Amino acid sequence: MLDDGCSHIFGTMEIPNAEVAQQTSELVTRISLLVLLPFLVAFSFIVFIIYRRNREGTLRRKQLELELQAIRAQINPHFIFNCLNSIHYCIQQQQSERAGDYLLKFSFLTRRILENSSKRLIALEEDLDILKAYLELEKLRSGDRFSYEIKLDEDLDVSNTAVPMLLLQPLVENAVWHGFESRGYQGRIMIEIESQDHEIVMRVTDNGKVSERFEKMKQHGKERSMGRTLISQQLDALAELEGREAKFDSKIILDETGNHCGMISEITLPFIPQF
Amino acid sequence: MEAKVEVIIVDDEVAQREQLSSRLSSHFPQLKVVALCASADEATIAVARHSPQLVFLDVEMPGMNGFEFLDSLKSIQFDVVFTTSHAGYATRAFRVAAIDFLLKPYPESDLSEAVNRFLQKQLSEQQPRLDILLANYKNRGDAKIALPTSSGYLFVRFQDVIRLESQNTYTTFFMKDKNQIVVSRTMKECEEMLTDSGFVRIHQSHMINLSLVKKFTRGEGGTVEMEDASHIEVSRRKKEEFLDALKRL
Numbered sequence: 448m449l450d451d452g453c454s455h456i457f458g459t460m461e462i463p464n465a466e467v468a469q470q471t472s473e474l475v476t477r478i479s480l481l482v483l484l485p486f487l488v489a490f491s492f493i494v495f496i497i498y499r500r501n502r503e504g505t506l507r508r509k510q511l512e513l514e515l516q517a518i519r520a521q522i523n524p525h526f527i528f529n530c531l532n533s534i535h536y537c538i539q540q541q542q543s544e545r546a547g548d549y550l551l552k553f554s555f556l557t558r559r560i561l562e563n564s565s566k567r568l569i570a571l572e573e574d575l576d577i578l579k580a581y582l583e584l585e586k587l588r589s590g591d592r593f594s595y596e597i598k599l600d601e602d603l604d605v606s607n608t609a610v611p612m613l614l615l616q617p618l619v620e621n622a623v624w625h626g627f628e629s630r631g632y633q634g635r636i637m638i639e640i641e642s643q644d645h646e647i648v649m650r651v652t653d654n655g656k657v658s659e660r661f662e663k664m665k666q667h668g669k670e671r672s673m674g675r676t677l678i679s680q681q682l683d684a685l686a687e688l689e690g691r692e693a694k695f696d697s698k699i700i701l702d703e704t705g706n707h708c709g710m711i712s713e714i715t716l717p718f719i720p721q722f
Numbered sequence: 723m724e725a726k727v728e729v730i731i732v733d734d735e736v737a738q739r740e741q742l743s744s745r746l747s748s749h750f751p752q753l754k755v756v757a758l759c760a761s762a763d764e765a766t767i768a769v770a771r772h773s774p775q776l777v778f779l780d781v782e783m784p785g786m787n788g789f790e791f792l793d794s795l796k797s798i799q800f801d802v803v804f805t806t807s808h809a810g811y812a813t814r815a816f817r818v819a820a821i822d823f824l825l826k827p828y829p830e831s832d833l834s835e836a837v838n839r840f841l842q843k844q845l846s847e848q849q850p851r852l853d854i855l856l857a858n859y860k861n862r863g864d865a866k867i868a869l870p871t872s873s874g875y876l877f878v879r880f881q882d883v884i885r886l887e888s889q890n891t892y893t894t895f896f897m898k899d900k901n902q903i904v905v906s907r908t909m910k911e912c913e914e915m916l917t918d919s920g921f922v923r924i925h926q927s928h929m930i931n932l933s934l935v936k937k938f939t940r941g942e943g944g945t946v947e948m949e950d951a952s953h954i955e956v957s958r959r960k961k962e963e964f965l966d967a968l969k970r971l
Contacts, residue, residue: 551829558809558825606910607926609959722926722957 511684515567515611526581526616527557533588549587556580560612568609570721571640571647575605581616582636585623592627593634595619600641608647609719611681617674618651618697618712626655626710642718649714657699657707682716691717726754727841728772732765732788733780733805738826742778742805745830750837762786766794774800776840778824781806789859792852801848803836817915819855820868820875821848851875865919869895869905876903880919884950886912886929896950898934922967924956932971 530553537546559577563569575597582595599605619636627634639650675697682693697712729746733739739758746753753776757768762785769777777800781788792798804823806812816823822836854866854877864879882898888909895903905912913923923929930948937947943956946964956964 551827554827562809720957720959722959 508688511688512567515681515684526620530556530584530588545587549584552580552584552587556584563612566612568719568721569612570606571603571608571610572605574610574612574614575599577613578615578619578638581613582619585619589623589627592632593623593636595636595638598637598639603640603642603647607721608642609721610647610716611685614678614681614714614716615649615651617677621674622651622653622655622710626653626657628656632656645718647716647718649716650711651713652700652709652711654709657710678714682714685716689717689719693717727752727776728756728774729753729776729778730757730759730765730768730772730774730800731755731778732759732762732783732791733778734760734783735780736760738780738805742833745833746837749830749834752841753837762788762791762794765791769795769800776801776803778803778805780804781812782808789856793856793860798849798852801840802852803840814915814918815855815858817911818858818865818867818919819851820870821851821855847874850877867915869903870907871903871905878903880916880921881931881933883921883931884934884948885931885952885954886916886921888912888927896952898949900950920971922960922964924954924960924964926957928954930954932967935968938965938968 530549534546534549534553537543537549556577559573559580563573563577579597586593586595615638619638622634622636635654637650637652639648639652641648641650675695678695682695686693692715694715695712697710699707700709700711702708731739731742733742739760743755743758746755756772756774757764759765759768761783765777765779768774779788779791779802781804783791786794788804792802802821804812804816804821805826805828806823807826809825813823813825822839824832824836851868854868857863858865864881866877866879867883869876869878878895878897884896884898886909887894887896891906891908893905893907893909893912895905897903909923909927909929913921913929916929917923920932921929922932924946925943930946934949935946936949936951938956939945939947941956943958943961944964946954946956948954
């Protein structure tokens with residue numbers, strides 16, 4: 448059977464008419480190949496470009512997420528040692544009850560931060576709990592030198608709004624440490640969170656002494672700018688990841704006579720649902 | 723005069739034992755600390771000698787841990803308040819079995835709450851929940867969860883729960899046998915209990931048992947069909963996490 452088939456093929460090839468036909472078909476194949484080749488090259492090139500862009504996108508995403516992680520990693524030690532210093536101070540002053548109270552609040556706060564530290568974003572609800580714990584800790588440390596209020600927009604769904612953890616902490620810290628320092632000064636911090644068409648606006652207003660703060664800023668220039676830098680870096684990374692805008696701005700508040708009477712900072716970030 | 727409640731404290735750290743002991747004797751005259759034990763072995767002897775009514779038990783100890791110690795006893799004739807310093811496996815296990823615990827370091831108020839619950843005999847039906855805790859820990863039989871209801875606790879197997887749906891502060895458990903159990907826990911609290919037990923939160927108000935998914939239809943987020951033919955929406959932000967979990971199954 449097989450032998451018959453082969454001899455049949457070789458047989459037909461020897462017919463001259465068929466040879467011409469074959470040459471023509473070879474020519475057609477060659478021309479069509481020549482025509483198709485540039486398309487093929489162009490097509491593979493496009494596929495390659497898309498592949499590379501996707502890969503770059505994934506890599507950039509991973510890089511941004513790592514950056515955010517690194518930024519947060521800078522916040523934690525800074526804050527942890529501030530707390531430990533204060534606890535140490537209480538112990539040295541033999542205020543054992545206060546040191547104990549401090550330590551419990553610190554332990555609560557640290558636990559919540561550690562539990563959430565691997566997450567890029569957390570629910571605003573959770574974040575506000577942590578921020579409140581931080582504010583309570585600062586209140587204790589400063590001997591109730593300030594009070595605070597948190598105002599939330601009614602339209603805001605705190606369980607379904609995702610934010611970077613403790614984004615506002617450096618602003619609060621700045622007010623508490625440098626705005627309310629002088630004796631007999633009753634500080635006030637107002638934290639407002641609003642939702643405005645697909646954006647979240649976070650505003651921190653304080654009545655801290657600005658001039659003193661500027662003095663302190665000059666002395667501890669590095670420390671102060673670190674807090675603000677951390678906020679900007681986080682917002683930049685977040686904006687790039689989401690492909691949307693984020694803003695951060697601070698202003699000095701003036702009273703009727705033009706005197707400094709506090710600071711106001713505003714952060715605008717894209718609304719990102721948790722679910 | 724009423725007889726005092728006899729208490730044993732088990733903790734491998736001396737500072738913890740002594741602090742708890744002095745806190746208890748200064749705030750709760752009804753209690754009498756009869757033994758301080760540094761290990762499970764010491765506790766075994768103390769329990770046999772004193773037959774205490776209440777034991778404060780540390781979970782993490784060298785040698786036998788708190789769970790293994792309880793498991794080694796023929797019967798548990800006392801109530802237990804667990805103490806732990808990690809918010810890891812142990813706390814999830816306590817929540818699943820609806821058992822109180824103290825997260826170290828704890829404020830005075832947490833301790834008072836735990837002692838008062840014991841004194842009001844609210845812990846006295848602790849036995850079945852302790853059994854569940856130990857069974858889950860030892861992987862004996864099917865893992866169960868204790869669901870608090872108005873009349874007590876309902877014990878259900880994880881694998882009989884198809885899905886959970888939240889309504890504000892309540893969560894409904896949809897069971898294989900078509901029963902619905904309403905629990906006064908938020909979805910967030912349920913999520914804390916059930917994560918790592920084969921459940922995944924796929925939506926703000928839905929959590930599902932991964933092993934009982936029948937079908938997934940792609941969409942912006944997508945939809946899952948469960949074994950009871952219910953269709954649940956997967957939210958866009960949870961899709962990736964859900965598909966990852968499905969792959970790992």
